Amino acid sequence: MSDQEISLVVLREKYAKDGEQSHADVFRRVARALASVERDPRLWETRFFDAMGSGFIPAGRIMSAAGAGLEATLINCFVQPIGDSMSEPDTQNGKPSIMGALAKAAETMRRGGGVGYDFSRLRPSGARVNRTRSTASGPLDFMDLFNAMCRTVESAGARRGAQMAVLRCDHPDILDFVTAKSAGGRLTNFNVSIGVTDAFMRAVEADQEWELVHTAEPSDQLIESGVHRREDGKWVYRKIRARELWEKVMKNTYDHSEPGVLFVDRMNSENNLWYCETIEATNPYATCGPPAQSGVDNPT
Template sequence: SGNIAEADRIYDSNASVESLLEAFFQMMASLDFLPNSPCLMNAGRALQQLAACFVLPVQDSLESIFETVKYTALIHQSGGGTGFSFSRLRPKDDTVHSTGGMASGPVSFMRVFNMATEVIRQGGTRRGANMGVLRVDHPDIMEFIRIKERPGEMENFNLSVGVTKGFMEALEKDETYDLINPRTGAKAGSLRAREVFDAMAKAAWETGDPGVLFLDWINRSNPTPQLGEIESTNPCGEVPLLPYEPCVLGSINLFHMLKKRNGRWETDFEKLEKVVRLSVHFLDNVIDRSQFPLPQITEMARGNRKIGLGVMGFAHFLIRLGIPYNSEKALEMAQSIMRFIQQKGWEASAELAARRGVFPNYKGSLYDRAGGPRLRNATVTTIAPTGTLSLLANCSSGIEPLYAVRYVRRALEEMEFEILDPLFQEMGEEEGFLTPGVEQALSEGRTLKELDGIPERIKDLFVTAFEISPSWHIRVQAVFQRYTDNAVSKTINFPRNATFSDVKEAYLMAYRERCKGITVYRSGSKPSQILSCGTKQVC
């Protein structure tokens, strides 16, 4: 907290940072807010690299490709994750004029990035993570879609197809669409949109990859279009970024933003506003205090000053309020909370801009118009997955529903932790339904709905990810997206018996709802999964 508070002296050499230091410390020590993992691990250390996510360019030359591999290694070593668009690489078997040979295509070079990641751990503590994107109109798109059909292939990458409006229109009309050679800009063939769409859904059903990025929805809200189009995101998809752009993230624990009045729980908006304002101040300071791994990244970080303030503990927040996750009331609450965070976050950014100046790339941005907001940060809000942070805060992850009431979590390579949901344990002990028999049944993988003696109200409140229909998952994601500057990390969970037609419908619904992307996961489709539950569980 002291390390981050010191940034105030940049703008006022006489600033007294002691009270700010204490406020930052209390906010984090109480677990009301936590910044992204690299900030927690590196602040005050020699490394001082505090950002979580980066996007690096991959240009169509051998020099550029291997320069980016080197940059990737440096970022992973410092604790960051990386995203890439490989869409600018010439397709397989295209001409290489310098040698007279034939190009090997983007997928072959992705394997180089994957292997480099394999031998480097992020910040010496965790393995690196990557996002690989290929536009749907790239000639090698079918090879890209099928990469993970071979077990063990590209294990250090999440994959996403960059889908365009033109493709979606061709899909709707059941027509073909053009493939474009990125080297020449010329047509390089055509494919039937429906066949490509079916292949995407089938691969995702089988392996969990690829996801989908809706590039037009992403670029409609690109705050700095004068600097170029956004082509990729960070590894979990919640931050669309320009080349060399990083983002610093932090999440508010919604489970702590509650108060009891007249015996009933309600949202503590007064506390939430204070935490939002202080969090925005904290994250803006992080940008100044971070030692970024490349000068190009430093320039983009301090030019756009993107931050991503989000939430965790949403499922626990709803349960405490007595609201089932898969309900209209939950959607209303999601809208109320995220709209409030967005509004107060922008207000805090504007107040910082009044003292410190707007972000340097403001001219030509979406905000540079008559009556436009004068913001310190090009983006303010993001919904991150918060896997590590939610473990520290002992709350549910991001905006996800509960995975299970009792489950096994794999972390730090081969370590396993058996977890009983803390709120279920608390309520079960208070209301008397958590008996040794119930605990034993849950550990064997039985669901709450199968058990006698559990109140129906509790069964409804503790609904789990695989018991919730994909449409509800997407509706929750879409509501949060409406009030989020960047994007939303959300997994659309499917039970084992889902069909790939179910996956196709989820993709279409996400596009209709104007989500910026979608990731699906059918239980059992990956040989190793982070969360798992008992043998009889629906997952």
């Protein structure tokens, strides 16, 4: 097939470097870079070039950065953990601090990678912050911080970074998360997805109440309003009908194409590495959630 004009526009805008004009130019650069670590680079350059010419196309980061002389990652996307601490690592859960995670994410996106996060460990709005004797603003305000960072940091090769924000279906701030994009202008550098458990789906099916819980201690004012601790140590901040939450998810997905849905229990039950890891989030392109929104670059 002959090259289509729109394909050449995308190629030159997103992938071509230093005067490259055709897909063969890009293939040759990438093939040479990949072959450079082999014992017989000339042989493998030919093999890699022929493979790409036959339809084996590497991921976007490889096509854009391999052999281009950039300090860039050749991996499209990552998942980075976040603990419930502003500046110190969360030693109890082995997670980095919020600001530490922000710095790592900025460096990852500067080098061309996208990042997914599970914000569920962050204490909800109104929770107690003992060291400052104040109350938490909740994970959405910190998502705004990550969103601003992504908007500010230009990824390697003039490609904007991509982010995925995940919040569990039982987090006390989940209703605000589900509707965060409905007003427009917020979290524009994020895809957002709700982490759905099997227990929640059973509650939806049976039209049961659903508890929104967290390990973080609530403020005195919230305790006075009825927030209480249950037997497993988690605090019940609120109870809602499971179908109320599910209907909000469906309505916002219909109206705004978000949030997406991650069936976290199903992902882990079908994960071949279940014995050594627990999946909490995905990178921006490994979800059944919606495609990237404005400001989010999709290299796939």
